[in-house]
Amino acid sequence: MRASSPTVAILLAAGGGSRFEATEHKLTALISGRSVCSWSLQHLLEANFEKIVVVTGAINLTEALEIEKNNSSKSVQMIHNPLWQSGLASSLQCGIDVARDLGAQAVVVGLADQPAVLATAWRQVAASTSPLAVATYDGVRGNPVRLHAELWQLLPETGDDGARLLFRSHRDLIEEIPCLGSAQDVDTVSDLENIRQIFATD
Numbered sequence: 001m002r003a004s005s006p007t008v009a010i011l012l013a014a015g016g017g018s019r020f021e022a023t024e025h026k027l028t029a030l031i032s033g034r035s036v037c038s039w040s041l042q043h044l045l046e047a048n049f050e051k052i053v054v055v056t057g058a059i060n061l062t063e064a065l066e067i068e069k070n071n072s073s074k075s076v077q078m079i080h081n082p083l084w085q086s087g088l089a090s091s092l093q094c095g096i097d098v099a100r101d102l103g104a105q106a107v108v109v110g111l112a113d114q115p116a117v118l119a120t121a122w123r124q125v126a127a128s129t130s131p132l133a134v135a136t137y138d139g140v141r142g143n144p145v146r147l148h149a150e151l152w153q154l155l156p157e158t159g160d161d162g163a164r165l166l167f168r169s170h171r172d173l174i175e176e177i178p179c180l181g182s183a184q185d186v187d188t189v190s191d192l193e194n195i196r197q198i199f200a201t202d
Contacts, residue, residue, distance in 0.1 A: 013112035014057025057084025142183025
């Protein structure tokens with residue numbers, strides 16, 4: 001299955017990771033020899049979107065993601081969000097702006113600190129015909145999320161809420177997509193160990 005070209009994938013990788021109490025940023029922490037963000041982008045690349053936007057902020061991830069970018073024939077555009085400290089919403093807006101410029105009809109959005117979100121989840125959510133679709137894992141909503149262009153103007157511009165606001169205001173539009181994998185965030189060192197266990201058992 002190939003994601004349709006009017007759909008742009010957005011990977012949000014801008015946060016400061018303040019809860020991750022280690023010497024490195026959480027996105028550069030290693031799982032099976034590769035960084036958290038590297039795994040996240042690799043799974044996204046395997047989903048075969050024609051256009052991918054990676055939104056960075058707190059740290060420069062160019063080096064951490066270079067191998068994936070260089071080994072892919074897909075178009076990966078990395079953009080910096082200078083307002084990343086204002087919250088996730090501003091990073092999502094950065095990605096949406098690029099999607100508009102590309103003439104996209106929808107975006108599928110995921111987080112770079114969720115390395116166990118698989119390519120199949122990205123593809124399944126992208127294939128939804130609902131204006132608002134969300135991956136679920138064992139019945140719990142996670143990422144990625146599909147947002148049709150008609151909803152973009154309703155997204156917040158500041159704060160840490162993204163599509164969650166639409167989940168409350170547009171419940172009738174939501175399609176839940178059961179997916180394999182895990183939407184476990186790497187927010188703490190303990191989370192990282194849990195994710196390492198997931199990768200070890202795959």
